[in-house]
Amino acid sequence: MHLALEKKYYHTTRALATLDPELIRVRGRGGITPLHWVAGKKGDNKQKIEELLELLAEFLCSCRLSIKDLTSQWETAVHVAVKNHNTEAFKVLFGWLKRTYLTEILDWKDQDGNNILHIAASENQPKIIRMLIGYTNINAKNFQDETALEILQANPYANQNVVKRLRRQRCLARLFTPTVSLSQFLSMELTFFEKHACFFGIQDKSTHKIILLVSTLIATATYQTALSPPGGYWVDSSSSPSLNPTVVTAHSSATANGIPHQAGNMILNGWKLYLFAVLNSTAFFTSIGTIWATGISLMDKPFMVYFSVTILSFAYINSLMVEFPKQNEVAAILLLAFFGCSLISVLLLPWCVHAVHIGILKRVDATRRRGDFLGLQNG
Template sequence: MSDEQKIEEINAYAKTGDTKSLYLIIKQDPYILQKIVEIPFVHTPLHEAAGQGQTSFAIEIMSLLPSLGKKLDPDGFSPLHIALKERKKETVLALVKFDKSLVRVKGFEGFTPLHYAAKYYPDLDILSCFLLDCQESIADLNNRFQSTVHLVMESRDDEAIDLVLKWLVRTARETVLGWKDDNLNTALHVAARYGCLQAMKIMVKTAKLNKRNSDNHTPLDIAKLYKNDQVTRILIKAHAKTSQQLSPKETAVDYLRSETNILEKAVRGYCFIFKDLTVGVVLVVAVLITTATYQAVLQPPGGIFPADTNSCNTTANATSVLVTAAAAPAPSQGKMVMGEADYNKFMPANTAAFTLSIMIIIFVLHGRPYNVILHACLIFLAYSYLVALESISQTGNVSQIMFILSWNLLSVALFLKMMYYVGRALFEDVWWLRSGGVTWHNMSYLVERPVLRKVMSFARQLRKQSKLIRRLK
């Protein structure tokens, strides 16, 4: 019996789910399944079992040779694609349970099983299974650069659309809504075209409203073009604009040919420094410097004058009155023993090292909400240092100058880092302020004053500079 005949025979067993007969063929030729794998494109027994809904047989084949699960047939479909195409729900769920990576296998036109399910078989159980078990699959695009969100909009299934969009919100992946296909259409453009009202109600709060496609059309233009009146009203209520109401779009060529300004150079320098920075090592060194310099204030060289108290001795006479009186504090009580000349050399240098190390820690800490608490702790630590410094100083002028300079420097450093957090949230839509960037983008188109428009344009230019540097390896 030839290999082709053996494969046909196994395919016949796959139709009926005859597992015992499968092993009879394997006994005759132990390499038969491996021979199937070596064929570039072939309709395997797993394809046949998946299409017929023979779940047990399909899982048996997967157990014997898992690589068959990613094999494409001559039509460009994997076994999971076939199971979806034939609407064999039980088999689909079983295959994904066995191997979650099957959800990301690309087939005909670059469609993954998730893409196929979103567009052609938007079953809620299957979609939720794919999205929960293989969350990374949302990042896959087909050959037209369409995401799962684009395709589920084309299905026009309100429940499936609602499920996918709310999954994006729950997993803080709203940036997917801004991804563009080969015609630069976002999910909002597709929803406007197909009149997806439920999608529109969600996306006007979570997506950028005025993105333009390759035809220079915004979602509002698309809604008007396809005469979707309800969608048009929703977009207008959300203050969306038509392309005619927007200023000309700056192209990549325009940006690259434009002159760089001082702030762009500062952003570029910060990004380069941060890319080359070994954060862990810098933090350890900065913390050691902070600890050493703080200890120098608590225990300065030479020590601190102790407090003096005088009391009258008690006489043996029972009729005598016990008198205890504290002496007035001496001028040097609780002050540093170190002379003024040495103090003026040592303490400014120590304070400068302390202040700069605190500033480095502030700048190096990652931009996360819980780190705001750490920043507050650093400021309180610095304040206690400066108060202690004033308390033990013999002369007030030098300590007051150090207090003012250090406190102002730390305040500026903290302010800049807080602005960095806000800017990062606006530009990158980080999870803890994920709607900030979308809100900022949409509100920027409502600004009418030329000065504010220039500020918005300048901010976008800084964002482009930051993104450009971050892409460098």
């Protein structure tokens, strides 16, 4: 495949990639793969440029992991494209990284500690810098202890509009300013999130799956129990007690003439009702909290998990309060307060703990070529 690319036999290259996509990852001299070669190559005319860009796109789609391959100088295909001023190839790579949620690769460093933004600044490529703002760590430093902004400011021909945008972005990113090295971070005490993971033994994905499965089963069972409580429901309304009350379940066709009640309320009452509501709700919210806490550790953007468990929790509370007997308003208010506190704790507590953990990780200015060794990303 390397030889076919050098001789510009692109049809042969496509045929080889179709037969075995892993050939795209084969390293040649200097660790160069076919993806690196295409990313750094510029065509002689418009037709050749379009053909190379199409080949680059086909390589990316055929072999997703090829973007993670490094040369002997720790360069990804994105590094190669920027160093060769191949803006069109960078646009293809950048668009693919955003669509596949792999933009963390933009922060990977080469053997000089330069990420993509550092290279774009040193090569004075304002178009690429504009695209990278918001997708890379503006405060990252290379091995010369320079940020991209400092590199750009040292260049007398730098675009001043881009310099101003980088300054604004740096002000916004000061919250996550790298303040510790990797060795300093590993010397620190475990974060609460890490202690939680160690205590429950959820370091690997198989354990995550078991916990999610069990928690989902518990949430399903407790939610169904709230919809079908022990004893069933009253099928009619009654405002006055009779001398001979009749207990009616949801499956009974008899007429209820017992204690005051409303149709659709639970027949269960007294301390048994409160005990059932508290125990069932505790199990439900605990399982919801476990699903949420496990979900945010598996995904970078767990919004849908958060949205789903929130809606489910509100549906549970609403259904239970509708079915709850209305004659004891004080108990209903206390239970509603209990539900509210439980909901806030299971939704906000994991979020806050995880946010603090990620905030600490983002303060680490790693000198390695990759940025996912701390567990920030999966896969």
